[in-house]
Amino acid sequence: MGAFHYHLGLVEFTMSPPSMAFLEAVRECRQPELGAGMDEDTQVRVAHEVFSLFHEMRHFVDTFGTMGGLALFATHIEILKEFVALGSYVRAVGKGWRLPLSAWLADPETQGPVRSFIRRAKAFDIGSELYIAPFEPVEVDGHRDELLVEIDYQAGGKADAFPMRYEQRTDTSHRLLTVLFPLGLETLLEGNAHALCRGFVEEYFPPAVADRMQHRSWKVTLKPDDDFKQGTARKVMPYMVTDLLITRYLQQHGIREFPRSIVLALTDQVLSECSLRWEDAGVNMAALRIERVGSAFVDVLKAQDPRRLAAGEVVGKPYLPKVHEAILRGFEKGGDWETVRDDRSPLSSIMIWESYVAQQIIVPLLRERIATKSHAFSTTEGYLPLLNKIGQAPARVANGNLILSDMPERVAQAWIHVTMLSETLRQLIHTERYVFCPRARGIVPGLSSVNCAYEGDCQTHLRLGCGDFRPGESREDEPNCLFEDTLRATGMR
Numbered sequence: 001m002g003a004f005h006y007h008l009g010l011v012e013f014t015m016s017p018p019s020m021a022f023l024e025a026v027r028e029c030r031q032p033e034l035g036a037g038m039d040e041d042t043q044v045r046v047a048h049e050v051f052s053l054f055h056e057m058r059h060f061v062d063t064f065g066t067m068g069g070l071a072l073f074a075t076h077i078e079i080l081k082e083f084v085a086l087g088s089y090v091r092a093v094g095k096g097w098r099l100p101l102s103a104w105l106a107d108p109e110t111q112g113p114v115r116s117f118i119r120r121a122k123a124f125d126i127g128s129e130l131y132i133a134p135f136e137p138v139e140v141d142g143h144r145d146e147l148l149v150e151i152d153y154q155a156g157g158k159a160d161a162f163p164m165r166y167e168q169r170t171d172t173s174h175r176l177l178t179v180l181f182p183l184g185l186e187t188l189l190e191g192n193a194h195a196l197c198r199g200f201v202e203e204y205f206p207p208a209v210a211d212r213m214q215h216r217s218w219k220v221t222l223k224p225d226d227d228f229k230q231g232t233a234r235k236v237m238p239y240m241v242t243d244l245l246i247t248r249y250l251q252q253h254g255i256r257e258f259p260r261s262i263v264l265a266l267t268d269q270v271l272s273e274c275s276l277r278w279e280d281a282g283v284n285m286a287a288l289r290i291e292r293v294g295s296a297f298v299d300v301l302k303a304q305d306p307r308r309l310a311a312g313e314v315v316g317k318p319y320l321p322k323v324h325e326a327i328l329r330g331f332e333k334g335g336d337w338e339t340v341r342d343d344r345s346p347l348s349s350i351m352i353w354e355s356y357v358a359q360q361i362i363v364p365l366l367r368e369r370i371a372t373k374s375h376a377f378s379t380t381e382g383y384l385p386l387l388n389k390i391g392q393a394p395a396r397v398a399n400g401n402l403i404l405s406d407m408p409e410r411v412a413q414a415w416i417h418v419t420m421l422s423e424t425l426r427q428l429i430h431t432e433r434y435v436f437c438p439r440a441r442g443i444v445p446g447l448s449s450v451n452c453a454y455e456g457d458c459q460t461h462l463r464l465g466c467g468d469f470r471p472g473e474s475r476e477d478e479p480n481c482l483f484e485d486t487l488r489a490t491g492m493r
Contacts, residue, residue, distance in 0.1 A: 002052030003445070004059035004189075006069075006132065007076045007422050008415075009357065011056045011393040012445045014400075019049035022204075026050070032204055043209045050204075051197040053392075058193035060393050061386065062271060064357065065365035065377060067327065068185060068293070071275035072128060075288070077354050078278075079124045080418065083425050083490060084346045086117045090491030097471050097492045100432050119286035120278075125429045126155050127288035131276050133159050133184020139233035144178045147249055148298045151180050159184065160294025162245050166232050179233045181241050183294030185274075188267050191242030195263040199380050214240060242267065246301060246309075253306040265314035265378040266304075270296045272320050272374075314378070321370070328366040331358050337411055346489045349417035356411045364390060402446030416452070419444055420486045433470065435492070437483040440467030452482040469493075 002013040015023070018038075025032035034043060063069035090097065093111065098104040105118045130153060138151055144163035151161045161180040168175040181187065194213070202210040242263055250258055274291035281287035304314060337356040342348045368376045368386050375382035394407045395415055404412035423438040438444045439452045440462055451457050461467075461479040469487055478484055487493040 002056045004056045004063070005445070006063060006072060008395065008419055008444070009060065009063065009073075009361075009393065010395045010397065010445070011053075011060055012397040013049075013052045013056055015049050015053070015398070016046075019046050022046060022050050023053070026204065034205075040206075040208055040212075043205060044212050047201050047205050047209055047213070051200050054200065054387070055193040055197050057387060057393065058196055058383070059189050061365065061377070061383075061390070062189050062192060062267075064361045065369060066268065066271035067323070068271035068274040068291075070327070070362065071277060072131065072185070073357070075124060075128070075276060075278070076422070077350060079121060080350050080421050080425065081347065082117055082120065083421060084350065086113060087346075087490030087492075089113050097428075097490075099428070099434075099471050101428060115284070116286070119284075121425065121429055123286040123288045125426070127276055127290050129155075130157065130159060131184060131290045131293065132186045133182040133293070134186050135159065135182040137161075137164075137179045137181040137233045137236055139230045140178050140180065141176070142178060143176050144180075145248075147245060147301075148183070148294055149180060151182065160292055162187075162241050162294070164236060164241065164244060166236075168232060177232060179236045181236060181238065183241065183245075183297065185271075185293050187238045187241050188270060188293060188297060190238040191240070192264055192267045194239035195243060195260050196380055196383060199260060242297065245297070249301055250306055250309060255306055255310045258310050259312035261312055261379055262309055262314050264380065264383075265316075266297065266300055268374060268378045269300050269314065269316060269320070272323070273317075316374070321373070324366060324369055324374075328363065328370065331363050331366065334358050336360075337408075337414075342410070346417060346421055346486065349414035350421070352411060352414040353418045356407070356414070360394070361390070397446035400446060400449075402449050416447075416450060416482065417486075419447065420452075420482055421490070424483075424486055424490070435469040435487075437467040437469075439483065453479055454482070454485075455480045 002011075004011055022032040022034075034046070038046070063073065089111075095111070098107070101118050101122070104110055105115055135151075135153070138161075143165045145165075146163055149161050149163055150158040153159050160183040162183050164179045164181050166177050166179060168177055198210065198213050201213055243260070246258065246263065246266070250256075270293065274293050274296050276288055276290045279287045279289045308315065334355060336359045337352045340348060340351045340355055342352065365386075368389065372382055372386075376386040377383070392406070394404070394411075396403050404415060407415065420438060423443055424435055427435045436443065437452075439447050439450065439458055442448055453461055456479065458481070461481065464477060466477075466479050466481075467483075469483075469492060471492070484493065
């Protein structure tokens with residue numbers, strides 16, 4: 001129904017005609033009508049579609065209006081600038097790229113600047129993944145009652161997880177199990193957005209539809225030879241994790257109910273302090289310090305008085321308003337995108353997008369935070385006025401169509417350029433041999449609707465076989481396009 005792409009600030013949603021009509025009625029403060037004969041499954045689908053925009057925009061707000069989100073954006077921009085700088089170095093010394101990067105790093109002949117960048121790029125890739133924690137949950141036997149556990153991360157280290165208890169029943173068996181769900185930035189943002197939208201669904205839809213939004217049970221039809229193992233883990237979604245964590249904590253104190261608004265307030269307090277940042281690790285090392293978001297959430301929760309939580313009160317930390325004011329002052333000192341010296345280079349595009357986001361998105365969000373004493377972020381009633389003020393995300397995909405028209409033309413071009421650089425770098429870190437054009441391979445939602453060719457058009461070039469890069473290989477008919485320009489600018493061509 002929808003998605004938010006952190007590094008690109010891209011909101012994606014799908015909406016059918018009935019859902020669009022429903023949303024229009026909500027915006028006009030009219031009572032929406034559910035279509036005659038619409039069964040419960042269809043109503044659930046409409047509810048998901050209608051509020052997917054509110055849901056994904058909440059991710060947008062939490063990414064650009066909290067320290068936790070801003071740290072991710074800032075480190076991503078920094079590594080892109082280093083990527084472009086390395087391209088200039090590689091071109092200057094006349095050495096091409098080698099894949100995989102691990103082999104290039106292991107070669108004793110590889111130059112120092114290349115080694116430094118590869119280490120930092122890999123540190124950012126692993127560090128940001130641990131921070132976001134978009135991992136698959138793990139299913140284990142029996143019930144576990146802790147608030148927080150650790151699970152292994154495939155690239156090394158540990159990640160926080162919440163043990164979600166389930167029962168698995170068939171006609172002939174009964175099994176207790178626990179799903180260890182990763183508890184990082186993604187899970188906190190999903191819980192925040194879902195708590196918000198559940199309130200809207202309860203207001204506009206029948207109780208049965210609202211109950212389905214809790215994702216507490218599923219009915220699964222299995223063939224005789226199907227394996228139950230990890231079947232529940234594959235079904236569990238992140239939307240209710242923080243809600244259930246709070247529920248378990250309060251139940252330990254004899255409290256059975258709490259206002260859903262405390263999910264927003266607790267999450268905002270955590271996101272106002274968590275971050276990731278570079279640290280000096282010495283020669284031949286790269287270190288990105290990552291806050292344990294799950295541990296921070298549990299710490300904030302345990303610091304509260306359970307009785308006050310049950311009454312809907314979350315006590316804030318007195319120093320946070322000063323922190324937000326300092327962050328705002330720092331961003332206000334920067335110039336808008338028009339002050340960037342623009343030579344149409346990749347670096348110019350990165351700086352234009354960085355400046356536009358800072359002045360047109362981050363500064364307005366932080367000003368609203370300070371003006372409302374953070375109520376715009378920590379309460380349901382504060383969020384809707386905030387959403388009306390900031391409008392829609394400037395980069396969004398609606399029903400498969402990329403929309404950038406809310407931005408000045410040069411900023412839209414910069415966003416596409418940054419997207420191409422970002423996806424190229426991501427592939428370089430993970431690939432063994434090839435790098436594919438994000439436009440040609442449909443890697444970025446909606447980008448297939450954009451012509452990235454400077455001469456001719458992408459569809460014509462695609463029919464001739466463009467769209468990939470192999471180090472040491474070239475084609476006579478390489479198109480003059482943004483992907484090829486990116487390869488040249490970063491020293492790969």
